[in-house]
Amino acid sequence: MMRKIYLVDDDEDDRIMIRQALESVAEEIEIVELTNGKQLLFFLEENPSMEPSLILMDMNMPIMNGVEALSALKNRTHLRHIPVVFISTSENPNFVEQGYQLGANAYIVKPNTLDGYQRIAHAITLCFLNSYLPATRKGPLRKSKGKNVVVIEDNPDYAALMGILIKRDAPGLHVIHQSSAESAINFFESLDKTASAAIDLIIVDLYLPARKQGLDVLAWLRMSFMDKGIPIAPIVVLSSSGHHQDIQASYRLQANAYIVKPADPAGSFSFLTDLCSVWWETMSFPNKPASGIV
Known part of the structure; x- marks a missing residue:
């Protein structure tokens, strides 16, 4: 079954990196690229038959940023079930907490390497597309002691x-x-x-x-x-x-x-x-x- 992913980011280079990483590991996906939150909301309302399985969204965008778009999305009963993952350059813990308080399903900091984008693709594929891939990590799980x-x-x-x-x-x-x-x-x-x-x-x-x-x-x-x-x-x-x-x-x-x-x-x-x-x-x-x- 073909699954739609809406990729909302005003940075074309970031969209390319995310798209390529996802398409390299996930099968039967269609990625729709949008550049701001207002465009996302308009597209969702005007194309109800094209509801996505997942929205990947930047926080800092012109016209309508990710925070404003997520807030509007979760206030619409017929759209609030769509999972939203923030992918942002900011590591500010206040932004992370704000994202989850508004209803984001996950918050990911944009990486600086190809390997980092592959890890993101692996995470998205496992958690939101119901497709298991071999682990990208090597050896025992890090950061697990005391968890x-x-x-x-x-x-x-x-x-x-x-x-x-x-x-x-x-x-x-x-x-x-x-x-x-x-x-x-x-x-x-x-x-x-x-x-x-x-x-x-x-x-x-x-x-x-x-x-x-x-x-x-x-x-x-x-x-x-x-x-x-x-x-x-x-x-x-x-x-x-x-x-x-x-x-x-x-x-x-x-x-x-x-x-x-x-x-x-x-x-x-x-x-x-x-x-x-x-x-x-x-x-x-x-x-x-x-x-x-x-």
């Missing part, structure tokens, strides 16, 4: 396998399994503000065992972290469902990414370590205090 990953999965065999494969390449990583929506909520409620801020990634099944439980967990997590006044960790939905309604509902509740479970988990869940790598080494996220989970 905390919460896996919310009601299938005990899947949960055990996921934990084994994640820790195989990241032995210093702490995997915390929750087997139901109720146990996950109870776990997060037991954490104080510091411990909550120490969660680095949340992987959640959508059907726990029903769709409603998964969506309720997504909504509750956002509200809970907001009430505590701390940035939430990236939330990746990992589901056996590839239905558009499930994907759109998850993105409306601000899941950062949605990945369809592989048909053969035993042979394919190995991408999970790369998923951690993507969020800790390629994406930028608001700074949080370092702490362990008791």
